[in-house]
Amino acid sequence: SQKIEQNSEALNIQEGKTATLTCNYTNYSPAYLQWYRQDPGRGPVFLLLIRENEKEKRKERLKVTFDTTLKQSLFHITASQPADSATYLCALLASGGSYIPTFGRGTSLIVHP
């Protein structure tokens, strides 16, 4: 069956460091991969999208990589700040017309001042 795996353990880092979150998938051939941020009690908010033929995407302090051979995406936040503390979700979209996002469980990031 299709699986999207994100580390269930919270990631604790110090302010100013780079946070790296992992999204692995199996039995899936996504055409696109998205990353969202979710704050407690709120709906997810879209951050970045990367296509299967793209290796890397950047937006301000965010960087996403996509390795379809490893079936893995890495999400980096450089110069992390306490305000970056949240749960980060990856979502996969298959080609074929529907583009329905299928989400992982998310990883909680805690940035300590």
Add this chain to the structure above:
Amino acid sequence: SQTIHQWPATLVQPVGSPLSLECTVEGTSNPNLYWYRQAAGRGLQLLFYSVGIGQISSEVPQNLSASRPQDRQFILSSKKLLLSDSGFYLCAWSVSYGNTEAFFGQGTRLTVV
């Protein structure tokens, strides 16, 4: 600009009672609409999606149903709630073409007692 409204924000219902959650989207036409559920410590589980009025696809067999009576209105219902229906329910929309992001509502925290 586009907005999505979801209500109520919180709901406490007894077992066996009916449920109706409503979601409306403004500022766009013919959106894809989604209902997700997020149980404590779990990821976003897709419950239903709709690509047009009256077109509902169910992803998980369960005690819930969905309807789309108007282009920008999506309703989640149950005739008799179970304890296991408790969770955080999220409505979302995306454009009906391409690989764009999903926009989420504020969510409804449902507690079945």
